[in-house]
Amino acid sequence: MNLSPEIEPFVIHFGEMGSHWGFNRTVGQMFALLVLSEDALNADQLAESLDVSRGNVSMGLKELLSWRLIRTQPQPGDRKDYFRPNGSIWELAMQVLSERRKREVDPTLSVLRSQLMRVEDGNNSFAHDKMQEIHDLLELFIGWFDDIHRMNPENLKTLLKLGSGVGKVLDMKDRLLVKK
Amino acid sequence: MNLSPEIEPFVIHFGEMGSHWGFNRTVGQMFALLVLSEDALNADQLAESLDVSRGNVSMGLKELLSWRLIRTQPQPGDRKDYFRPNGSIWELAMQVLSERRKREVDPTLSVLRSQLMRVEDGNNSFAHDKMQEIHDLLELFIGWFDDIHRMNPENLKTLLKLGSGVGKVLDMKDRLLVKK
DNA sequence: TTATAATTTCAGTAATTTCTGAAAATTAAG
DNA sequence: CTTAATTTTCAGAAATTACTGAAATTATAA
Numbered sequence: 001m002n003l004s005p006e007i008e009p010f011v012i013h014f015g016e017m018g019s020h021w022g023f024n025r026t027v028g029q030m031f032a033l034l035v036l037s038e039d040a041l042n043a044d045q046l047a048e049s050l051d052v053s054r055g056n057v058s059m060g061l062k063e064l065l066s067w068r069l070i071r072t073q074p075q076p077g078d079r080k081d082y083f084r085p086n087g088s089i090w091e092l093a094m095q096v097l098s099e100r101r102k103r104e105v106d107p108t109l110s111v112l113r114s115q116l117m118r119v120e121d122g123n124n125s126f127a128h129d130k131m132q133e134i135h136d137l138l139e140l141f142i143g144w145f146d147d148i149h150r151m152n153p154e155n156l157k158t159l160l161k162l163g164s165g166v167g168k169v170l171d172m173k174d175r176l177l178v179k180k
Numbered sequence: 181m182n183l184s185p186e187i188e189p190f191v192i193h194f195g196e197m198g199s200h201w202g203f204n205r206t207v208g209q210m211f212a213l214l215v216l217s218e219d220a221l222n223a224d225q226l227a228e229s230l231d232v233s234r235g236n237v238s239m240g241l242k243e244l245l246s247w248r249l250i251r252t253q254p255q256p257g258d259r260k261d262y263f264r265p266n267g268s269i270w271e272l273a274m275q276v277l278s279e280r281r282k283r284e285v286d287p288t289l290s291v292l293r294s295q296l297m298r299v300e301d302g303n304n305s306f307a308h309d310k311m312q313e314i315h316d317l318l319e320l321f322i323g324w325f326d327d328i329h330r331m332n333p334e335n336l337k338t339l340l341k342l343g344s345g346v347g348k349v350l351d352m353k354d355r356l357l358v359k360k
Numbered sequence: 361t362t363a364t365a366a367t368t369t370c371a372g373t374a375a376t377t378t379c380t381g382a383a384a385a386t387t388a389a390g
Numbered sequence: 391c392t393t394a395a396t397t398t399t400c401a402g403a404a405a406t407t408a409c410t411g412a413a414a415t416t417a418t419a420a
């Protein structure tokens with residue numbers, strides 16, 4: 001690997017973490033490198049910097065594009081494709097979260113739905129009830145996430161900072177409303 | 181695999197999803213099966229039901245215990261260890277989230293911190309700024325999560341249901357306070 | 361067109377992860 | 391203690407996933 005000591009540890013770490021976030025080591029490293037690079041990079045530069053094959057980079061780029069985490073940026077006077085992160089750190093984080101939701105939570109919900117449909121199964125079995133509980137929790141979560149996702153970043157950040165403080169605000173609201 | 185058709189699809193699915201949640205197929209299936217089982221199960225029952233080796237089950241149990249997702253429950257008149265989920269669906273979900281935070285977010289933060297410390301690196305480089313941004317976002321997230329985590333489930337559920345509605349409540353609060 | 365540059369594909373190989381099953385260790389009863 | 395039941399460990403095998411590099415494809419310029 002051929003990276004400055006300033007960024008190498010993070011790029012390597014992100015490669016290792018990659019699997020947790022749903023992609024492999026190379027894809028994780030590519031993404032980290034692109035995020036930390038001021039200028040857009042082409043496939044050869046990525047392969048050279050990370051010391052992996054050209055083919056591997058090509059597959060990784062496809063993957064990152066399918067996650068909408070990067071986009072191409074044409075460079076005047078160069079026919080190569082150049083790639084950059086597709087938005088701010090905040091937007092990228094949001095994008096990872098919604099992509100994971102789509103790839104992990106949605107399929108689980110769909111399995112649960114079809115199981116809960118099956119009338120034959122004793123509808124009040126313990127297992128049925130548990131699946132219903134998981135189903136309801138996932139739906140609650142998805143509804144919340146969709147909702148949150150539409151908020152503008154500034155309000156959302158404020159909300160994050162508040163943390164459980166919202167609880168207090170909600171209490172206050174109730175008290176104020178009761179008094180009319 | 182030797183399971184009732186009522187639960188088999190979910191157990192299989194949860195095994196496949198397992199890797200996304202940080203464990204392997206067998207561990208995922210074991211967990212799903214334990215959650216859907218009214219009675220506690222011993223290692224032999226798990227191996228038999230899921231059609232995997234005894235050794236594999238032993239390793240899986242260790243893993244689930246380390247995640248604090250299951251616990252043993254002594255059965256009178258049987259020296260075997262019996263296992264059950266360690267809490268309600270809600271508690272288990274919370275447990276997965278905080279364990280993942282500990283295993284995934286914390287190490288990333290620690291790498292970022294040590295990189296941001298290094299004074300030699302041009303402190304205002306593009307990469308430095310980006311790492312700072314990621315660092316700050318992760319800290320914000322962790323603070324929020326810790327905070328949220330301490331709330332009681334009922335309030336938390338209310339909050340989830342509200343979704344972006346909190347935004348409106350916050351606005352209202354401001355308006356009410358300004359008016360005094 | 362034709363030549364050249366750039367990218368993608370994919371069969372084969374390498375690396376990693378998971379799983380088995382028998383042996384070792386542990387626990388508890390007699 | 392001794393014995394039997396239970397659990398854990400771990401070397402090797404199996405399964406899965408990732409990677410390479412050369413050939414095929416696509417895109418661009420001359």
